[in-house]
Amino acid sequence: MMSILSIIAILFVLVIIFQITTAGEQLSGLKDEEEEQRRWDGIHSKLFVAFLVFGMIGAYYSIASYSDLFLPNGTSIHGVLLDSMMFWTLAAILPIFVLTHILLFVFAYKYRYVESRKAFYYPHNKKLEMIWTIIPAIVMVLLVAEGMRNWFKITGPASENALVIEATGEQFKWTIRFSGEDGDLGRKRVRQISAQNPYGQDWTDEANKDDFIAATDIYLPVDREILVKINSHDVLHSFFLPQFDVKMDAVPGIPTQFKFTPTMTTKEYREWKDDPQAMFELACTELCGPSHWNMKRTFFVVEQEEYEAWAKEQQPYYEQMKAAEKEAANKQIGELLIDKNEVADNSN
Numbered sequence: 001m002m003s004i005l006s007i008i009a010i011l012f013v014l015v016i017i018f019q020i021t022t023a024g025e026q027l028s029g030l031k032d033e034e035e036e037q038r039r040w041d042g043i044h045s046k047l048f049v050a051f052l053v054f055g056m057i058g059a060y061y062s063i064a065s066y067s068d069l070f071l072p073n074g075t076s077i078h079g080v081l082l083d084s085m086m087f088w089t090l091a092a093i094l095p096i097f098v099l100t101h102i103l104l105f106v107f108a109y110k111y112r113y114v115e116s117r118k119a120f121y122y123p124h125n126k127k128l129e130m131i132w133t134i135i136p137a138i139v140m141v142l143l144v145a146e147g148m149r150n151w152f153k154i155t156g157p158a159s160e161n162a163l164v165i166e167a168t169g170e171q172f173k174w175t176i177r178f179s180g181e182d183g184d185l186g187r188k189r190v191r192q193i194s195a196q197n198p199y200g201q202d203w204t205d206e207a208n209k210d211d212f213i214a215a216t217d218i219y220l221p222v223d224r225e226i227l228v229k230i231n232s233h234d235v236l237h238s239f240f241l242p243q244f245d246v247k248m249d250a251v252p253g254i255p256t257q258f259k260f261t262p263t264m265t266t267k268e269y270r271e272w273k274d275d276p277q278a279m280f281e282l283a284c285t286e287l288c289g290p291s292h293w294n295m296k297r298t299f300f301v302v303e304q305e306e307y308e309a310w311a312k313e314q315q316p317y318y319e320q321m322k323a324a325e326k327e328a329a330n331k332q333i334g335e336l337l338i339d340k341n342e343v344a345d346n347s348n
């Protein structure tokens with residue numbers, strides 16, 4: 001036992017001697033390291049400035065060269081409001097963004113380590129803190145207040161003259177129901193959903209009987225307020241009309257709505273875009289499953305008279321359903337008659 005302890009003690013002393021003899025070397029190594037560190041500090045501080053310059057050029061270049069791909073100017077009344085909000089938000093943020101980034105990167109260069117310079121201790125400045133708290137707070141309140149004002153315009157109750165339509169999202173299509181001649185969308189009940197009544201329209205509500213579902217083409221009148229009631233049958237979808245700055249989630253069990261007024265017909269839009277094939281689009285903008293891409297529809301915006309003529313041609317879903325029921329009943333009667341004749345033939 002003693003021998004083991006002796007060996008450990010000797011080893012311990014040896015380690016101490018080794019440490020003392022190499023301390024000098026380690027100190028000089030530290031000095032080299034410190035010099036190396038300073039050299040890199042200098043390089044880093046210059047790289048900060050280079051990053052600032054290239055970053056700013058890159059940001060400008062990307063805005064300039066991709067601005068064609070940005071959303072088109074609002075072709076609806078509230079779209080113009082949203083665009084102006086976007087403009088004022090950027091007008092408030094951009095100068096501050098540029099200024100603070102210049103200070104951030106230039107200061108990293110300007111105040112890099114210099115041996116002869118000593119750091120200046122500057123812990124507190126009440127005035128400065130007041131300025132950078134109060135001014136952004138006022139700007140934020142103004143931007144949010146304007147946002148709330150526009151939000152209530154978009155989601156608030158529709159005017160008397162508004163056209164009420166309903167968009168139902170499901171995997172993987174949009175169904176657009178129009179309120180028909182009475183201007184009222186009929187009630188729906190989840191429990192009434194069946195193969196013959198896929199949207200659960202309540203046939204005891206008279207308002208349902210003239211509601212029609214747009215089969216292929218969708219027509220909307222120009223310069224008239226349109227209230228879209230949005231809902232979903234299965235998962236989350238999102239009702240998106242990019243050219244009209246309309247976007248609202250379709251949430252199963254929670255009806256949402258969006259009010260907008262198109263100010264440009266498809267014809268005018270085509271002339272404006274200089275593209276005779278240009279169409280207004282409806283898309284789903286919530287990744288909702290494997291055929292999400294397939295939830296696209298196109299639609300026409302036309303003058304009120306043309307819209308009315310189109311709406312008159314549409315057959316209400318109720319009539320379609322009754323016709324199908326009648327046809328099925330006739331077929332059944334036909335089959336029964338054939339059966340009866342066969343029985344009569346056989347007995348002869």
Ligand SMILES: [Cu+2]
Nearest residue numbers: 237284288295
């Ligand atoms: Cu979807």
